[in-house]
Amino acid sequence: MAIFEKLSGLAQRAKEHGISKSVIAKDKRLEQSLSTNITQDNVALAHMSTYGMPNLASAIAFDPWTGLLAVCVSAKIPLPSNTPVKYMHFKMGCPLLIVIDRKNTIITIDLKTKRVHHVVPVEAIVTSYEYCVGTDWLCLGLVDGRVQFFDVELGIFADYQTPNLMLPENQPAAADPTTEKFKSQSIVVCLQIHPTDLHLLLVGYETAVFLWDLRERAVKRVFSFEPGEIEIRLTCVIWSPSGHRFMAGYDDGSLRLWDMRSPRQPLTSRKLLPTSGSTDDNVPIYRLAWYVDTSLDSSYLLVAGGSRDFLGLHSLEFDLEQDGQEAQKQSFICSSNEVDDFIMLSRDAYFLGMRDPYGVLILSCDGSVRGFTFDHSYSSLLLPAPLEMLIPPVLFARHIPMLPEESFRTLTSVVDPHVKYLPLTGGSAGRDHVYRIPSNDLLTTIHVGEIIKFWDASFTALKPLPYLTIDTKAALANTKAHIQCINLNQWTNDFSVGFDNGTIFVYQFHLVENQQHEPAHNDAFLASCDDTLKELGDLLQEMEAPLEDDSQTDELQQNNVAPSADNPLNEPEQSGTANTPEEASDLLHTIHISHIDSPHRAPGYYPKLKIQTDGDSITHLTSYRAHL
Missing domain, CATH: 2.130.10.10 (YVTN repeat-like/Quinoprotein amine dehydrogenase)
Incomplete structure (x- = not known):
């Protein structure tokens, strides 16, 4: 019965399939092109991300509590005016940014809403400032010698202020009232709150420094040179x-x-x-x-x-x-x-x-x-992509879309343990933010000094690839040449760079897999050893046994495995496939440099690179390997 049921089901499906074919054959809509239903309104470009910065940096501020870094460039956060920023500081522990422009106006900005809270003009020129951590107070040193205190939360000035301490009537009895320099130089140059006692404030003028007690409203010390000393x-x-x-x-x-x-x-x-x-x-x-x-x-x-x-x-x-x-x-x-x-x-x-x-x-x-x-x-810190594009500034860029999966993973899967990132942990993504685009895109940027940087453009914020950075200045041997064109072979990862003097550099990016090594020891059992002499003896025997193999010892020395805190016994690391970030080995540049000098070439045209042993078009050929 089961066989007959299957045969009848097969016949029924064949009948239905034949009916569907006849229906489709009679449908006149299929004779029209599907593109006729697509109008211009259905196709549009959507903004996904903006790379780089609109201008150079003019002021920076950092909040260690929230992990936020503020860089003043232009009106990314709209300010009431286009006046350049003179000072900038965070109110520690909350997303409130304090800005003082060159017209001596205090502006407080809520970074959550990106709105300006307060705009308060200062009655005199601000020459210095100091923020008192853990409070709402900002100390402002003025050109007339006074120090005012501003409440950044309420946006008002306090009734409390320090007078011009350079005036003789505001100095303690221990100070020399006959010194004329106290009467002339009254600009507050710098302010500094004591690191442990918030009631003590150093007020620095051009010729003297005063230790002011905020609680007693009095000068504690005056630090100045003796009369007659060099000014x-x-x-x-x-x-x-x-x-x-x-x-x-x-x-x-x-x-x-x-x-x-x-x-x-x-x-x-x-x-x-x-x-x-x-x-x-x-x-x-x-x-x-x-x-x-x-x-x-x-x-x-x-x-x-x-x-x-x-x-x-x-x-x-x-x-x-x-x-x-x-x-x-x-x-x-x-x-x-x-x-x-x-x-x-x-x-x-x-x-x-x-x-x-x-x-x-x-x-x-x-x-x-x-x-x-x-x-x-003093190792360098890897900054966010907009700041890295200023080191040095970008001249032009090229987008390389849709690389093959294998080539893309080869270029982007390396994890460099020596790269240290700027510790930024604050902020939040916006409503329309897209973290990653399902694509295999790269972005190359050409910087001043003929430096080429690579970026993983599948991230909307750009993921830097510092191990792919190419500095062509050293290979040019002080020749004044500028990059004219670049090209990446999407299947072989050969990257060619053409210069305006006819020089062509070809870089081959590839991963070199390390040989598999059998681990010599595992120090995990060291923690479980007792203090008895017998167990220590057994442990030493287990540690010495693998080292008796001379071939393995030579193998470790040849691979230059150095002891470290995480690998105290010089264990070689296991290496697997080169396609995973955790197991990827070091990336090598294999660089072939060739100079083509042809008097018949057209301006801006660069012939394909030909590596020949006999020919009058190649003047020199060099090859070297640089381990990153």
Whole structure:
């Protein structure tokens, strides 16, 4: 019966299929093209993402609590006017950004709603500011010598303010009333709140620094030079980590350390670099920051300025017990351009952010932002894509759409453990935000200096691929050539670069798989060992047994497996397929360089690369491998 039922079911389906074919054959609508039903209104381009920044950076601010970084470029967040921004700071712990423009107007912005809360003009020119962490108060130093206090939450000025401390009637009895310099220089140059006592405020003028007690409304100390000393101007101050001393920078490029117990004479005075003694070599010190490392044994002073021939920051290392009396070592954080400003990426907003910060962000005069860690080599931090496009600025870009799956995974699946990212964890996605596009797209950007960067464009925010970055300047051997065209072979991953002088570079991107190694040991069982001598002896025998194989020992040495914290026994890592990010091995550039010099070529035309041993079109051929 089962066989007959199947046969009858088959016959029924065949009958239905025949009826459907006859119906379809009589349908006149199928004779028309399907494209006739598509109108122009059905096809449109939808905006998905904007790459890069509309302008260069002019101010930066960082909030360690919320993990937000603010970069002022132009009216991304609409401001009441187009006046350039002079100062910018976060109210710590909440998405409130405080902006002071060059017309001395305070603007508070709610980053959640992207709306301006308060617009309050200041009655005098703002020359400095200081935010009191954990409160709503912003201290404003004015050109007339006063310090006002602004409530950023309510958008009003407090009744409390400090007078012009340079006037003789506002100075303590211990100060010298006959000093004429107190009467002339009344601009508030810098402000600094004590790292542990919020009632103490350093108010710095050009010729003196006052320690003001906010609670008692009185001057505690006056730090100034003796009458008759060479006249120099104060530019910035910073408290030491202990809070007993502070370092001051001056316009002659010198640093002076002041102690609370000796206000008339600094403890030490030094220049950052030896100079010829000419006044032309004196560069003002305009920014200071002091922090303590993880071990709490040493402290480091970051200095911007002070030397004309150096671009970057000076780092002075001090013994924490000596509290900055004499620097033990001096190092440098190099920058490609002159430093305009810098901020520390603090882990904790309290104590002036000086306890174990993550790194530093440098704002250069060319409008670019660079990040560095505080390790011994000051490694670079990988910034978000809009900021990376400013280092150096982008000249032009090319979109490479829909790569084959294998080629796309080969180029984008490498995880470089040496790359360190900027610790940004705040913010939220908008309603129309698309995190990832189901495509295999790449974006290539050409930067000043003939540098080529690659980006994974399947992410709307652009995922950087720093291991694919190509710097053609070294291979050009100081030849003044500019990139004219680029091309990527989607199946072989050969990337060619053509220059305006007839030079063509061909780069081959491929993954090199490491050989499989048998693990020598597993130190997981070390934690389970007892303290008995017998168990230690058995453990040592198990550890020594694999090392008796000379071939395996030589194999480990040949592969240069170095001990580390995660691999203390020099275990070679297992490598699987090269298509997964977790198991991908190191990426190598195999670079073939050829120069084609043909007098018959048309302008802008570059013939295909031909690698020949006999021919008059190739003048030189070089090949090298660079391990990233």
